[in-house]
Amino acid sequence: MTTTVFSGLKPTGSLHLGNYLGAIRQMIDLQDDPTTACRYAVVDLHSLTVEHDPRRLSELTLELAGLLIACGVDPDRSVLFVQSQVPAHAELAYLMEATVAFGELRRMIQFREKAGAQDRVRAALLTYPALMAADILAYDTDLVTVGEDQCQHLELARTLAHRFNGRYGETFVVPAGVHPAHVARVMDLVDPTRKMGKTSTSSVGVISLLDPPRVVERKIGRATTDGDRVVRYAPDEKPGVSSLLAVLGALTGTHPVPLAESYQSYVALKRDVAAAVIALLEPVQRTYAQIRDDGDLDVVLRDGAGRARQLAGPTLERAHRAIGLAPAA
Numbered sequence: 048m049t050t051t052v053f054s055g056l057k058p059t060g061s062l063h064l065g066n067y068l069g070a071i072r073q074m075i076d077l078q079d080d081p082t083t084a085c086r087y088a089v090v091d092l093h094s095l096t097v098e099h100d101p102r103r104l105s106e107l108t109l110e111l112a113g114l115l116i117a118c119g120v121d122p123d124r125s126v127l128f129v130q131s132q133v134p135a136h137a138e139l140a141y142l143m144e145a146t147v148a149f150g151e152l153r154r155m156i157q158f159r160e161k162a163g164a165q166d167r168v169r170a171a172l173l174t175y176p177a178l179m180a181a182d183i184l185a186y187d188t189d190l191v192t193v194g195e196d197q198c199q200h201l202e203l204a205r206t207l208a209h210r211f212n213g214r215y216g217e218t219f220v221v222p223a224g225v226h227p228a229h230v231a232r233v234m235d236l237v238d239p240t241r242k243m244g245k246t247s248t249s250s251v252g253v254i255s256l257l258d259p260p261r262v263v264e265r266k267i268g269r270a271t272t273d274g275d276r277v278v279r280y281a282p283d284e285k286p287g288v289s290s291l292l293a294v295l296g297a298l299t300g301t302h303p304v305p306l307a308e309s310y311q312s313y314v315a316l317k318r319d320v321a322a323a324v325i326a327l328l329e330p331v332q333r334t335y336a337q338i339r340d341d342g343d344l345d346v347v348l349r350d351g352a353g354r355a356r357q358l359a360g361p362t363l364e365r366a367h368r369a370i371g372l373a374p375a376a
């Protein structure tokens with residue numbers, strides 16, 4: 048039995064170490080499992096839910112796709128594509144909007160947080176979870192890999208699949224979520240009480256997957272620690288040191304508690320964290336440069352979109368029929 052896996056990443060900024068340890072590494076592990084069939088999308092439509100720069104969006108989309116390949120997503124084994132190139136997503140999203148209630152969307156934590164911070168809220172920010180449900184359900188997905196911040200949206204996708212099936216007859220597979228087992232919410236290096244994020248106000252606390260080695264060394268060297276100089280894993284008391292230990296633990300496959308015992312100083316810890324991060328990024332950056340130089344990323348993505356259309360088409364047709372729309376001749 049094959050397990051169908053889906054995940055989507057938004058091209059809203061450069062990918063960082065948190066994205067790698069929190070999402071991408073798991074996507075690659077799942078791809079490498081012989082019992083899965085993975086569909087990975089650069090979900091560019093989701094970037095339109097908040098202010099965006101139209102001149103940068105397509106470049107960020109290509110950068111994200113190229114980096115996913117450089118990190119190990121294999122476009123032969125996984126279907127890698129750009130969401131907007133597969134019209135079934137937006138079409139199925141409309142059927143999801145007709146399935147979800149306004150109150151359910153309005154209650155989503157992410158909507159409330161993001162809408163509260165803006166003057167003009169795009170309607171697409173409210174309907175975002177309907178599109179996310181469509182992304183997932185279009186592929187008869189069994190497993191969705193997402194970070195914890197997306198649990199509520201995933202739960203809604205499951206609710207909508209159940210509701211649609213209950214009202215209109217068995218149409219969608221109800222997906223389950225998988226969250227990375229060991230990680231590693233990677234914290235901002237400057238403010239270790241906040242998550243490392245694409246839209247952090249300052250880039251000093253964020254390690255981009257494209258940061259050159261010198262920049263990585265500098266950022267980690269200046270990472271916020273504390274004054275007591277004892278290397279100990281205690282996320283609440285010592286968030287900065289603990290986050291460094293968590294990163295090194297995730298990269299070396301060691302638990303941060305025993306790892307802490309092998310360090311006498313912050314300097315030594317930082318040196319090893321920097322070396323491990325550089326060792327991770329160096330081959331990724333080399334492969335990424337090659338991919339962008341080759342210039343056939345467009346071809347790879349066009350091929351992925353073609354395969355995704357083939358997969359999503361029948362699901363959309365099934366949903367149309369079930370909900371009562373007249374079939375196309």
Ligand code: AMP
Pocket residue numbers: 056057065066067068069070192193194195196197231232233234242243244245
């Ligand atoms: P985002 O960058 O917020 O679009 O998130 C893309 C994916 O990366 C999601 O699965 C997130 O849960 C994961 N992610 C984002 N930031 C972090 C972080 N600092 N630590 C761990 N995972 C993260």
Ligand code: TRP
Pocket residue numbers: 053054055056057090093178179182183191192193197200
């Ligand atoms: N909403 C997700 C995020 O912000 C991205 C996303 C869109 C996604 N569609 C998805 C993730 C489908 C998993 C499955 O990170």
